[in-house]
Amino acid sequence: MNAPRRLAPLALGTAALFLLAGCSGGNSANTDDAEQSGGSLVIDTAFSIETTDPGHTYDPTGNMVAKALYETLVDFEGSDVTTPVPGLASWEQNDDATEFTFTLEDGRTFSDGSEITADDVVFSLQRIQGMVEAKPNFLLAGLTITKVDDSTVTIASETPLLQLPAILANPALGIVNADVVQENGGTTDGSDSAQGFLDGESAGSGPFVLDTLDLTSQVVLTKNPEYTGDEEPAYDRVVIRNVTESATQLINLQGGDTMVAMDLNGDQVEGLEDGFSVDSVPSGQTIFLLLNQSPDVAGDLANVDLSEAVRYALDYDALLELAGAGATQATGVIPTGFEGALEEGVTQDIDRAKEALEASGYDGQTLRLQFPNDYPVGGVEFTPLAERIQSQLAEIGLNVELAPAPFATELDAYVGGTEGFGLWFWGPDYADSANFLPFAPGLKVGLRAGWDAAANTEIADLAAAAASATDVDERTADFTAFAEAMQESGPFVPLIVPGRNIATADTVTGAVYNSVWDVDIAEITPAG
């Protein structure tokens, strides 16, 4: 008589437990579908996306989605961003590298079945040129885009622009269906209002079409039935979810909720057991130290000897420890994987550092190292990095005091060039080494270090030569010379190129990091 009465609450509790367990499945995005043929793919990433209109996008997640929805004239293969390959078009350039002629591939269609013509290309690019406020607008500044015939377009610039193909590979310059977009408010004169339409559906030729977009929770893509390219997607449906905490991404991946986790840090991927694979590659970002060369800011210590002392005092292997898997030492201001990057980075040389410190006139002052403390780059937190730099510099007798601040606060001081000693990062806007020329004296980043053009005319000339080169090999040599000169006598100390870790369950394969669009979703296929 007694036993059943005692069992009843137990049974009730068990039932409640099961119910709870059932509820916890609520955050998984239809994992059942994955079992069916075609199935769906779930990707976790911390969202940085504002729109799915390629003309307005310029964020990592935005680029990844645009890459899936739209195609560009030029493409890259896998994670190699040094060699542009034909996308929608193949191209030829004139000898001055000022005019490029693009010939569209035959038989390519948009998702509504209509053919891609030169008119679509011209409209897509001119639409962005017209929208002065649009983020990718600067990519096409000063270019003249002309239709030659139905399958040929020329793009001309006034100065040599060898990096044009690399620029055109940016997903923001994806080709949209001119007729459809024009019907929905698209224009080339700047009064464009098609963004609202393009946030609801896509009008491109990419392997996927947009199903739904929710900027805070998830983007759902479905397979483009009219796709005519060579990257036929293996999944019918792709769900890209906004998971801001990397620890949550890890739990989702381990629990089988998700197949691809985009933002795991080095320590997290090292802890992944069997059944998962990780693609760790250096990203395009460079974390560096800057030492201000303006006497107004740095006083007596405004000289490059001090930066040499810092450069040779650091133990780069110990710094790399903090960055985790995939990260590499920055060999110069141009990161590995880009044209003209140096092969070897600096190795620690305490004697040389001490000599340089002597030459710099350092006299026991305390340098304030300013850095953003809430903005990890590629999973690398700046505070531990700064702490380690501080302790390493103490070994040559250089006193450093740490002055962390939120990114938004510290940015003004950095951009305004008022930081004496700063820890910052720089990433390319598009995949070309020309993006690293701003480190030169008198240019954007150089000026942030108080380094004006007169400070080192030699390096300024090297940068100018690289910018106006018309031959690829010549330009590579110019970039190398520039990078070497910067390491020899620049005010910057390149530290780390953080890694990007794309972790996947073993059920999928092909998730490869690309510095322009993170991951080409169409390349992801079921394993085996």
Add this chain to the structure above:
Amino acid sequence: MSAERGTGNRTDVLAAGWRTRLRWPRAWRSPLGILGAVIAVAWVLVAFTASWWVPFEPNAQVLPRLQEPGVDTLLGTDGTGRDIFSRLMTGATVTIPLALMLVVAAMVIGTVVGAVAGYFGRWIDETLMRITDLVMAFPTVILAMVVAASLGPSLFNAVIAAIVVSWPQYARVTRSLVLGLRGQNYVIAGRLLGRSPLKSLTVDILPNIVGPMLVLATLDIGAAILLLSGLSFLGLGAQPPTAEWGSMISSAIQNFDAWWLGVFPGLAILTVVAAFNFLGDALRDILDPTAEVARENQADRTSSATGAAA
């Protein structure tokens, strides 16, 4: 029967009178009070001696990163290879003396303001108390954040911010006590003897408000430690690489999977705050004569009741 019980009670009362003089007060002997006192004394000892005996320099990055708690490193290592145990103990030397200092400062400021307001009354009272209300109108942590942020992030400025937000409660309590005491006959008598207001306050009134103030201050040490750690957690207090409990927890977020980074500083804060609260509670019981008598009476009643039952 009844006569027996009567004599028994009388001897009990006599014995009780001796006992309170010879032994610790009963409230002191409450388990929580003892526990609080032991933990608090231990932490204070750590705070003043830690730098002599910790196994590693708190900022030395000489160990492997993210090592789990074990034999070599008692509480594991953090993301840059520093020994958590050494940092935790050194953290006490930062937090506890500063917390004590700030509580003393807040108590002095608050008591002076409250005593002046309560003693002189009228417009002085109005002005001082409205200023007190003004400060109390803002949520403590938010106001402290505003002050610390506007002074610039550093441990010293965090202490100033904490003083700014914590003096009003002392002012209020002092004022109400002084208001009550001001009308007492002995105070009035003192004034009629020609004592200046200053002398009247210090000689006649101050000894009578010291007790409640001490209780309030002891209870407030816990809150002060929480506030300082909170400000450091938000990046407005201790700056890296200083070992401080709040900033240790804050940096533990970066390595979410390494539980030992955040748990131990958290436990340190928990134990020290709880200890000072217990201590404050016990102190209140001791210094409040009515509570002591009530406790004694109750204890006597229970003992005699059990005695009668036996």
